[in-house]
Amino acid sequence: MPYRAVVSAELAKLFGVLSHPIRIRILEELKKEDLTVGTLKDMLGITHSAVSQQLAVLRSNHLVVEMRQGRNVFYHLRRPELATWIMDGVSFISPDASEVEKMISAIQSAKSAWGDEKKAPPRRKKRGA
Amino acid sequence: MPYRAVVSAELAKLFGVLSHPIRIRILEELKKEDLTVGTLKDMLGITHSAVSQQLAVLRSNHLVVEMRQGRNVFYHLRRPELATWIMDGVSFISPDASEVEKMISAIQSAKSAWGDEKKAPPRRKKRGA
DNA sequence: TGTACATTTATAGATATGCTAAAGTTTGCA
DNA sequence: TGCAAACTTTAGCATATCTATAAATGTACA
Known part of the structure; x- marks a missing residue:
């Protein structure tokens, strides 16, 4: 059983999800508090569509959870430790x-x-x- | 100054380098000892060319160092803690x-x-x- | 020298990713 | 109902990445 290949592939997928500046910024911002698409759009200075598309990637990989509240959709970081771990990568x-x-x-x-x-x-x- | 953008972009680049199963396996194997392309090729079961190409990516991003020794080229993991940090990502x-x-x-x-x-x-x- | 060995580089077609713009959904409210 | 706000999704195109094959480079040694 190629467990090494299995784990490496899963890790590679995770890293792939994290290999985009906007997605990293979103995760770091969500560490502090849940945010809506509109708020993120203003923080990041890009279109709501672009924000939404990046959130879709994070969502489909279970890194964030969406929570609808009226017309707004708040996004929540599932594992706040993820943001901490990401920042640890800065030393590399x-x-x-x-x-x-x-x-x-x-x-x-x-x-x-x-x-x-x-x-x-x-x-x-x-x-x- | 958009320091957030700068740091996110650099991190994203790092994650991009790590977003390939072979590159992850190489880094993990190099954690234990320096290895040649030929040895890695056997461990990973792929062509020497493929190994070399992935090593080139790691090399150009300063994650590994090459050390020629006669006909062989040994590769060395610059920061062994990198492998540890990568494995910590498994929890996500x-x-x-x-x-x-x-x-x-x-x-x-x-x-x-x-x-x-x-x-x-x-x-x-x-x-x- | 010449040749075998170890590794790197070049190339090309297939796949994947990201962005913009436009269309589609869901919800709140008059 | 109907319309606007807040999002999501789709489509098309440009760019980047992957994989495999072929050619090139560098080194040891007879």
Whole structure:
């Protein structure tokens, strides 16, 4: 039984889902609180269609859950530890030498924004943020 | 400055590199010891060309280092913690319902083979993914 | 040298992914 | 009912990735 092949394939699929900047940003933002498509669209500065399509990918891979609330659809991160684990991956990235300076400060900003911020128990939320 | 975008993009790139079963298997095997293309080819059961192409991806992303030794080229995992971190991702995979049983045992086999081997005596396993 | 061995690079067709724009759904409310 | 808001889905196209095959490079050694 090629268990190694099985596990590697599943991991590869997971990594494939995570191999898009927008999807990563969505997961990191959802770590803090449940958000609607409209809110995410504003945060990310892309069309609602694009947001929705990326959410569909995350949804079909069971990383997020949708919760309808009236006309809005809130998205919820199933396993908040996922966002933490993703950020741990930052120590393995290797930016171009020319951009090292920028990257280092960007990483620190991202870490403090996504890594340390506290997270409240998800419930109905308002727009804004 | 869109530091979030910068970091997300770099992470996405890393995940993209990891989003292939062969590349994951290579990294896990290299965790234990440096290996040549020929050895990897036998372990993975694919052509030497395919191995080399995947190694080129890992190499150009600085995850492995090549070390020529006569006619052979040994590959070395730059950051062994990377393999550990990758395996931690196993807790976020979501296999098809029909394959859950198989996956659970495959995961445990993989964990003991890649996770514990050459380090400490087999520990008690928990968590079922 | 020449040749066998180990590995890398080049190429091409098939597949997959992502974006834009447009159409389709569901819900709330007058 | 009918209409608008908030989303999702579909379609088409451009781009990226994968796999396999073929050719090229580099090294050891007779």
